[in-house]
Amino acid sequence: MIPTLRTQVRDAIERAWQAAVNGGALPALPNDAPRPAIDVERPAEPEHGDLSTNLAMKLARPNRRAPLEIATVIAAKLIRDKSQPGSASPIESAEVAAPGFINLRLTDAALERMIAGILAEPASWGRVPAARPRRVNVEFVSANPTGPLTIGNARGAFVGDLLCRVLEAGGQDVTREYYFNDSGAQVSHLGASVVAIKAGRPVPEEGYKGAYVEDLAREVPADVWEAATRDGVETEGAADAVGRWAAARVRQGIEASLEHLGVHFDVWTSEARLHEEGWVDRAIERLRAGGHVYEQDGALWFRSTDFGDDKDRVIHRSDGRPTYFAADIGYVTEKFSRGFDHLIYIWGSDHHGTVARMRNAAEAMGYPKEHVQVLLYSWVRFVRDGAEISMSKRAGEFISLDELLAEVGVDAARWFFASRGHTSAIDFDIELAKKQSNENPVYYVQYAHARIASIVRKAAEAGIVPAADLAGALAGPAEAALARVVARLPEVVEDAVVAEETQGITAFATALATAFHAFYRDARVIDPDAPDRSAARLALARATQITLANTLALLGISAPESM
RNA sequence: GCGCCCGUAGCUCAGUGGAUAGAGCGUUAGGUUGCGGACCUAAAGGUCGUGGGUUCGAGUCCCGCCGGGCGCGCCA
Missing domain, CATH: 3.30.1360.70 (Arginyl tRNA synthetase N-terminal domain)
Structure with missing residues (x-):
């Protein structure tokens, strides 16, 4: 390389x-x-x-x-x-x-070597090897399975997946992980809501009211329902039992939505399993052995202040039930036990108050703090025609991720999030996104790719093959200008890896498309009267096409052959 | 009150301490007898919220203020 x-x-x-x-x-x-x-x-x-x-x-x-x-x-x-x-x-x-x-x-020679390298090894172009590859666990989305993913979950999904793609391009071994709670009070409330609808009663106050709950009620399998009832009357644990089924069903829907986005999770971890397998208790024992916990007011506390937090944090409530934080502690040990070098959490910025306790607990258990990283993304205001869209999953008032993608399209949505830093609070105007869809930069970039694909097809019909020897091929001003942009891709990727951001990649894609369109204007590729020059320009066009395709792939965006 | 994030063109947003602060959209004026016009060329548009400081050099780093978001639970 x-x-x-x-x-x-x-x-x-x-x-x-x-x-x-x-x-x-x-x-x-x-x-x-x-x-x-x-x-x-x-x-x-x-x-x-x-x-x-x-x-x-x-x-x-x-x-x-x-x-x-x-x-x-x-x-x-x-x-x-x-x-x-x-x-x-x-x-x-x-x-x-x-x-x-x-x-x-x-020198022209340096650029010629780069272009020749692209054509020789297109698949690895834009990948930068890591000095020391690490096994990285990236946990993101992790929405509880009490309803479909909403547009509120969208940014986490895109930011997390984009980061994973960047890390992979940077030579890291990445595992995408989704953490969900299928046993808590919320799942029980979901179950109670389904049971209520099936029994013809109104949904309880703390229940879920969306149309999807009614769908769930219709789909409850007979064996689940029979296990939850006795002589047609719901048993004590009916809400829990039905809730567990409903959560699993909802989770399948979430997985399908994410696959539709092009986000594939390698591991799905259940909070209940962490408790059942003893990860949580063992982690707490580890903290206790290190003198990092104490009891007060009947509750068990973690001495987070010893590590710089502004207050200590409860692990077990005074009634003995573990907090969410307890499970988080167990989960850290479970993740490291699978051999990861580095953990990344993608959280909404509203969770920033919980960052310190997490990293402190990891440090207290002997894991290097710098290997427990939390990346916070800012909130997205979803707007329609200038008015903010307010949402409540519980009340059933929300726009699902699937609906958003049906309106805006996966490629345009990915581009939108990739082109903005994750720390900036942004507005997403759905009407504007639809209206501007034809003017969206993502189509500008895709158009450049399709245009080259068309040229490559026509060149093949004309019997032109890309030049094998590129010496002197970049002498012309049009070629020189384009080659200088094409050759930058690995540098752009390096920068993205360091910054853990993707805006530079979308900016590069736009610049590359612009450079190609200028080349197209000034330098005709297929010219039967100048076969050598045609072959040279075709080679450069191919290298550009590969670069565009690899850049878009890095963002999870398609590179169409025609459009 | 304390902590974190943000404030850059009409709008949406980029901008590892470097040279004349950029892109897309929008606006205005132009462009093709030819490989895809979903394209190209040009123009207008900025007190980088504000006041200090650091230095050869600050949109970028530090401090104060103004404005906005989020957090400060034995909730998740």
Whole structure:
């Protein structure tokens, strides 16, 4: 696998800097000075070259030299490096600019190697290997199975899945996990609601009232109903028994909705099972052995304040029942027992008050705190024609995720969430999303892909094959401009992995589509009068198509051959 | 009151301490005898909530204020 151009350039700068120091042109760093990271970035202005570095400005203070002077020395070494026989330096030119930037241009050869690499190994293009691959558990959605997923659950589903895809592209071994409570009071209330409808009574005050509850009542299997009744009268545990069935039924629906989104969970974990298998009790014993719990007012407390929390937290209520937090503690140990190196929780920002206790409990049990990570996403205001949509699952007033997708479409919805940072509170106007569907950037990107697919088909009919040797293929301005964008994908992925965000990926996809449309305008691919040039341009078009397809795949968005 | 998040173009949102702050939509003015016009070119549009500070350099980091969201349960 070829290192990214950014990495190649960074290495070249490193070599030039070392050469300057070894040759006495620049002083070595003082022993107490930290070694500055070599930043290589894409200048906004094309006149500033393909890449630039601010290393000279960073060295100015420790070296006690003017930035321009340092930049001049390093730039000279970069050019000398390039002119060495057999040099693989990707740098064509290095110019110094005030107040101390070094502006770099890439060689055609470096770009040709990148494009050739894409065509040789399309599947791995855009994947960046991890220095040390970790086994990562990502738990998200985790809505209790008391009703269908709503649009309120949408952001968690998309944010979680997008993060998983980014981590996978970054070489991590990812497990998608869904945690649900199928035994608590809420499930019992759901069961009571179903029982009430079946018995012709009104749904209880604390019950669930949506149309889906009536559907459930109609579908209760005979054996479940018979087990819950005696001589036609409901038994004591009828609500629980029917509730368990209903929860399982609802869970199937949730799974189907998520699959429809393109989100596939590897593991579904039941809270009840954690209790039954003793994970919760064993974890509490572990905390007790470490002196991290105490009893007060008849309840069992975790000394969260010992780890920086603002108050201690209840594990067992004074009536002996465990809190949700108790199960969370057991769940942490259960997850680590399966061999994960790192746990990520995707929670709505309304849960931020519970982050500290979770991580503190993990630390108290001996797990490194930094390997229990919580990613909070901000709330989405769903709006229709400017008015906020208020929802209540209990009252049966909500818009389901399935309805949203039927209106807006999976690709457009994925793009919407991928293009926004998860910490920003956002508005989702459903009418606007539908109205703008034809103007949505996602279709702009998909259109570019379909357009290339059409060209590739036509080229095949004309008997044109992509050029095998790309030497000189990127000399023209149209080719050079497009190739420079195409080659960036692995850098974009690297940045997304570090930031754990996807906005950069959607921005790149848009930029790539724009670059291709400009190429399409300026450079005709299929030209029987110029077979060599056609083959070269076709190779670049294919590389662009692969890049678009892999970028969209990274977001879980389809790349249509025609539209 | 305390804690966390947010405030950037008319709207929805990007912007690892770098050079003249960007994109999509919307608005305005143009463009195709040719590979897909779901396209392209250009223009207008900004006191980056606000006041200080840090430094060669701040939308970005620190502090104060203003405005908004969320949290501060033996709820989940």
